Amino acid sequence: MADCLFCKIREGEIPADIIFENDDMLAFRDVNPQAPTHVLIIPKKHISTVNNLEESDEAIMGKLFLTAKLIAAQEGVSDEGYRLVVNCNEKAGQTVFHIHMHLLAGRAMIWPPG
Ligand code: 5GP
Ligand code: ZN
Numbered sequence: 583m584a585d586c587l588f589c590k591i592r593e594g595e596i597p598a599d600i601i602f603e604n605d606d607m608l609a610f611r612d613v614n615p616q617a618p619t620h621v622l623i624i625p626k627k628h629i630s631t632v633n634n635l636e637e638s639d640e641a642i643m644g645k646l647f648l649t650a651k652l653i654a655a656q657e658g659v660s661d662e663g664y665r666l667v668v669n670c671n672e673k674a675g676q677t678v679f680h681i682h683m684h685l686l687a688g689r690a691m692i693w694p695p696g
Pocket of ligand 1: 587599610611613622668669675676678
């Protein structure tokens with residue numbers, strides 16, 4: 583997608599602190615971290631929101647969770663715990679319309695979330 587910030591990061595057109603990459607996934611540190619560890623994990627495929635998921639995206643969404651597990655281990659937060667967040671559309675706070683999972687860790691999380 584030409585006008586998508588995360589597609590531009592995927593293409594290397596916008597710099598990011600990339601901590602993981604494979605054929606399907608990319609993970610980089612959030613530019614405005616909300617916790618000591620705040621990583622964004624994206625499928626390389628452009629999908630705007632959860633509402634736009636198709637049946638054929640099933641495997642890629644599974645890989646998104648498996649990548650989160652891997653990154654939690656890489657960041658050393660698996661045992662202490664971490665929060666995974668996917669915002670969908672404006673009211674949930676989605677600001678970048680390329681599906682991404684937030685991995686937040688390093689501080690106590692409150693519930694309910696804001
Ligand atoms: P959303 O609010 O859509 O769930 O999350 C978008 C996230 O992208 C926000 O946490 C925001 O800080 C992050 N973000 C926005 N622009 C950039 C950028 O240029 N680089 C990086 N690394 N993160 C960004
Ligand atoms: Zn995109």
